[in-house]
Amino acid sequence: MKQMHLAAHFPGVNSTTVWADPRSRSQIDFTSFEHLARTAERGKFDFFFLAEGLRLREHNGRIHDLDVVGRPESLTVLNALAAVTERLGLAATVNATFNEPYELARRLATLDHLSEGRAAWNVVTSSDAFTGENFRRGGYLDRADRYTRAAEFVSTARELWDSWTPDGTSRPFAHSGQHFEISGEFTVPRPPQGHPVVIQAGDSDEGREFAASTADVVFTRHGTLEAGRAFYADVKARLATYGRQPADLKIMPGVTVVLGGTDEEAQRNAAAIRRQQVSPQNAILALEQVWGRDLSSYDPDGPLPSVDPDPGSSLVQGRVRVADPLAVAARWRELSEAKGLSIRQTVIESTARQSFIGSPETVAAELEKFVADDAADGFILVPHLTPGGLDDFVDLVVPLLQERGSFRSEYAGSTLRSHLGLTEPVWKG
Numbered sequence: 001m002k003q004m005h006l007a008a009h010f011p012g013v014n015s016t017t018v019w020a021d022p023r024s025r026s027q028i029d030f031t032s033f034e035h036l037a038r039t040a041e042r043g044k045f046d047f048f049f050l051a052e053g054l055r056l057r058e059h060n061g062r063i064h065d066l067d068v069v070g071r072p073e074s075l076t077v078l079n080a081l082a083a084v085t086e087r088l089g090l091a092a093t094v095n096a097t098f099n100e101p102y103e104l105a106r107r108l109a110t111l112d113h114l115s116e117g118r119a120a121w122n123v124v125t126s127s128d129a130f131t132g133e134n135f136r137r138g139g140y141l142d143r144a145d146r147y148t149r150a151a152e153f154v155s156t157a158r159e160l161w162d163s164w165t166p167d168g169t170s171r172p173f174a175h176s177g178q179h180f181e182i183s184g185e186f187t188v189p190r191p192p193q194g195h196p197v198v199i200q201a202g203d204s205d206e207g208r209e210f211a212a213s214t215a216d217v218v219f220t221r222h223g224t225l226e227a228g229r230a231f232y233a234d235v236k237a238r239l240a241t242y243g244r245q246p247a248d249l250k251i252m253p254g255v256t257v258v259l260g261g262t263d264e265e266a267q268r269n270a271a272a273i274r275r276q277q278v279s280p281q282n283a284i285l286a287l288e289q290v291w292g293r294d295l296s297s298y299d300p301d302g303p304l305p306s307v308d309p310d311p312g313s314s315l316v317q318g319r320v321r322v323a324d325p326l327a328v329a330a331r332w333r334e335l336s337e338a339k340g341l342s343i344r345q346t347v348i349e350s351t352a353r354q355s356f357i358g359s360p361e362t363v364a365a366e367l368e369k370f371v372a373d374d375a376a377d378g379f380i381l382v383p384h385l386t387p388g389g390l391d392d393f394v395d396l397v398v399p400l401l402q403e404r405g406s407f408r409s410e411y412a413g414s415t416l417r418s419h420l421g422l423t424e425p426v427w428k429g
Contacts (some may be wrong), residue, residue, distance in 0.1 A: 005250055005420060006398075008040035009049045009092070011386045013071050015286070015351070016256065027386050028072055030080060035387040037081050040088055043394035046419040047089025047120055047197075048081065049219075049380055050074040054095055055131045059285060060294055075107050082115035091120035091199055091414030096150040098126065098135045101180055105157040108196045109188040117192035117415030121198040122219065125150050147206045148272045149179045154198060154214050156180050162428045164190040178225045193417050194424040203231070212238035216422055217250045219380055228253060228375030250420055252376040256355045257381060259392050260270025263358040270357045273384055274348045282308050283344035286351055286398045290328050290364040300344040304329075304336050360396040367397075368406045 011017040012027040026032050035202045037048045057064040074092035081090055090111060094104060104121075112119035125146035126132070132141075140148065156175050163173040163186045174183040200207065200215035211218045212235055222228040235247045258273060260266030278286070280300040287305075289296050290425045292313025295305060309325035356363045370376045383389020401407035417424060 001368075002371050004367065004401070004407055005252060006043070006045045006407065007049050007252060007378070007380040008036060008045050009051070009380050009382040010036055010050065011383050011389060013053060013066050014051075014382075015064075015066065015277055015282060015336050016382055016384055018273060018287065018385060019351055020276055021385055023385055023388055025388075027394055028070070030077075032387040033077055034084055036383075037085055037389060038087060038389045039388075041085050041392050043390070043398045044411060045058045045088060045158075046378070047091045047118075047416055048078075048085075049122065049199075050077060050093060051092045052093035052122075052124070054098060054126070055134050058130075059288070060296075061185045065281070065285070065421055075111060078119075078153055079111055082111065082118065083275070085118075087118070087411045087414060087419075088298045089118045089120055089197070089419060090115055091197070093122040093124055093201075095207060096123050096125055096153040097141055097146060099153075101156040101162065101175075102182060102184075102186075102419075103151050104153075105160040105355060106188050108157070108211070109161060109191045112191035112193055112196050113188070117417070119191065119193070120197035120199055120217070120416055122201060123154060123215070124201055134279075139266070145179075146273055147210050150175050151210060151214060156182070158195050158425070158428075160186045161190055161195050164188075165429060166190060166194075175393075193415050194427065196260045197416050197420065207283045208235050210248065211235055212244070213242045215249060216417075216420065217252055220251065220253050222253050222375070225370060225375050227375060229373060232374050232376065235368065250381050250422075252378045253376050254382050256384065257363055257397070258355060258357045259360055259363060259396060261359065266362075270355065274352060277343060277384065278348045278351070280344060283347045286347045287343055288377050290332070292325060295424060298343060302417050304333055304343055304346060308340065329349060350397055360400055364397050364400040364404065367401070368404065369404070384404075 008031065018024060041049050051069070052074050056067040056070065074094065076094050078090040087258060108119055108121055156177070159175055160173060165168050168189055170185055172183070172185050175181065197216045198214060199217040199219055200211040201219040202210070203220055211355050217237060220231060222231055232251050235249065235251060239249060258270040260269050283300040284295055284298060290309055291305060292310040293307065298305060309329050311325055332346050332350055335341065335349060341349065356366050359367070367379065371378065381390060381393065398407065403408045412418060
């Protein structure tokens with residue numbers, strides 16, 4: 001049976017997290033990070049995944065409600081977690097637009113040494129001037145250049161890691177390219193994994209090509225088995241162009257899981273969670289993100305606006321606006337009219353992430369089906385509670401996967417590359 005990979009996404013600044021639940025705790029206190037990481041390691045997960053935000057998002061000139069408590073810096077948190085975990089991989093989201101290769105390569109190599117080979121870098125890009133203002137670079141990078149800079153950034157970081165020989169000898173480095181021209185001597189020995197694992201998040205054609213050429217793991221979203229299979233086949237087919245094999249890149253969509261004693265109970269639990277995630281206020285905020293208009297006077301229990309979206313709106317800043325708001329609005333209107341849904345009900349149905357809902361037995365079988373049918377190599381679980389959202393999954397679903405032979409019972413190795421079945425990169429001296 002094909003083995004699946006599992007990872008844990010720390011919930012926090014997003015519309016998935018339910019803050020009103022009495023079990024919800026801080027997203028900043030270290031005990032929250034420690035609880036989720038220890039739970040993931042107890043479940044033999046491949047890695048623990050932290051998102052990143054470089055500026056608090058704004059909505060109609062006000063800080064977005066879900067951003068008011070901010071977000072700690074990922075690598076700092078993961079270095080602390082390295083001291084309280086033993087095998088769990090530690091993945092940080094770090095922006096390739098607003099960082100420099102030498103400094104970031106040092107920080108990632110340091111994490112890999114402190115964790116004895118468990119570091120990963122989720123490479124993201126940004127082209128918006130709003131975020132750039134925090135770095136005095138607003139608008140300096142054309143959107144078309146974001147992946148070319150990211151690709152050169154990763155390549156340069158790998159050159160720096162390879163500037164030390166595997167036996168611990170440092171050599172001068174020099175890199176000259178379109179975005180970076182640097183030379184000197186790297187201060188950290190080659191990481192235990194050779195190179196930290198590289199993760200990529202993105203679904204555009206550029207993103208898929210970047211993943212095929214550069215990444216070890218793809219973090220993506222697909223709502224159906226068919227969509228997952230299409231993405232999987234497309235990205236895996238691109239690998240041959242770069243001399244890579246299908247096993248060299250793991251595709252792991254972000255998913256939510258809702259459990260219940262029966263499938264019916266799980267469906268009731270999922271409906272209750274969705275209503276908590278999409279409060280009346282959040283429903284209007286989600287609507288405004290598509291429409292690009294101030295819709296605060298609308299009743300969330302009333303019908304969708306008859307006015308069309310404003311494609312050029314800057315109402316929402318710091319969040320990626322939908323690519324085609326007119327098309328999205330048309331789909332929402334069709335759904336609302338067909339089912340007689342209010343604004344809030346439409347948002348609940350339209351914005352739900354891919355979810356596995358059911359009894360532990362049902363969820364285990366569905367996860368296995370996605371992997372067996374080549375819709376995924378594994379999953380990054382995005383729980384709705386901080387920090388106990390993985391507890392039931394680890395206690396109830398993981399043992400079933402282990403009994404069925406689709407997930408490990410023990411770690412076979414000590415590095416993240418070994419968990420993922422990735423070979424150590426050949427040193428390029």
